[in-house]
Amino acid sequence: MILPFVWMISTSLKAPNEVMIMPPKWIPDIFHWDNYVTAWTMAPFARYTLNSLVVVIASTIGELITTILAAYAFSRINFYGRDIAFAVLLGTMMVPGEVLLIPNFVTLANLGWIDQYEALIIPWLASIFSIFLLRQFFLSIPKELSFAAKIDGCSDFRFLWSIMVPLAKPALITIALLKAIGSWNAFLWPLIVTSSENMRTLPVGLTSFSTDAGTMYELLMAASTMIILPMIILYIILQKYIIEGVARAGIKG
Template sequence: MTKKRISQALLIIILTLGAITMLVPFIWMLSTALKTAPETVKVPPTWIPKHMQWQNFVTAWHAAPFLTYFINSLIVTTVTTIGQLFTTILAAFAFSRLNFYGKNFLFALFLSTMMVPGEMLIIPNFVTLSKFSLINTYGALIIPWLASFFAVFTLRQTFNAIPNELYYAAKLDGSSDWHFLWTMMVPLSKSAITAIGILEVIGSWNSFMWPLIVTNTAKVRTLPVGLNAFTSDAGTQFQLLMAASTFVILPMIIVYLCLQKYIIAGISKSGLKG
């Protein structure tokens, strides 16, 4: 019994040390964000700022059009996520319950496209969007991400687990496919859909390379791209850089802390990143 207790205590100590190491960058970010400029360059560094500089957040917020970036990120993330969920639910239903010519072919085709690195598609997609004059618009940031076969694949598995008897019974009662999908399948798959949605929210909010390429004015920039642009203005004002990093990171940390169980369940089920 005591041996077990000692090993448990040892485990907790090791894991705590590991967890602290993981959290140090966040603590350091917050600590720097609250310092005065001279204190940020003090050697040796201090952990707790002498005089908390809460106004650093206000200064950083106004030093660049962060409000615009924030609104852009909010719009892009919301529309992308809702749109993607909509296309995903419909497609997953078709693959899960409907019979049609070319089903296996289409499924295999989509599956094989998952092997292709998205970075390779950037160039032709840029050309396509330029043709439609969509570069530097929300359209460029949203439209290419409105469908994800990975999400379809994941949701199809959840849909497949719903007993066929329910479907047959609903059909016998004269319920249409459409009605059955939205009143039975979707509510029954709520947690899977939530998980897919949250993973897309995180991915979309944090996305960088694509928004960097398709935007070149502050008007349509998202937060990560705006933050990157801010680095050249801020120079070595580390307290402002860290304050800005904090408010870019914070929304996703809140989402994560509130909906942690869905995120972890989502990753566990699919085992792949989007």
């Protein structure tokens, strides 16, 4: 698992003539730290970083809000057709994302959102997987808490935000982290719905190192290292919450 990352870092420090030599050279003769500076300045990566941060923060916050509300409704509120509606939503997870690319693109084009932040954010403000995960977590919380809260005059909305959400902290951190990583690394959708340099995100910006003359692998690996490093650090810091959130979500189904 670690080997590709080691190779990525090793390649990012090589000279161009050392990248493709056989047998492969793991440790370069000279460490070319200037590859990172060259990679950063070769394309407007400052703008790409800003776009990625905006998309990650907005889509993560939006998904958390929709997930919390939907998961609470499917786990605690009895309404007509609840289980059928939830089963239909789960069924949509079996539809390949590639099938939806053209319909979604046409919809956004009709709305005039192509090459706008709306196209990068709004279609990803809800996730069936996140709703399922949080619903399972909510089901593991004893119903006696809600009964006691209602006796004290607590509304459903207040019970959700004052009691359920704090108890579901591990699951919410798991959902937020998975969403942040997915948005940060997204390539195909941003490539399709953006057409200008000002709206590109970091993964799409990596295409700057591939030209008709070939791929500058040392610069590509340097840029990839800079892009992936924040997510690795974030994952290492929050990994215990991911394990706890997923484990507790499977207690009750």
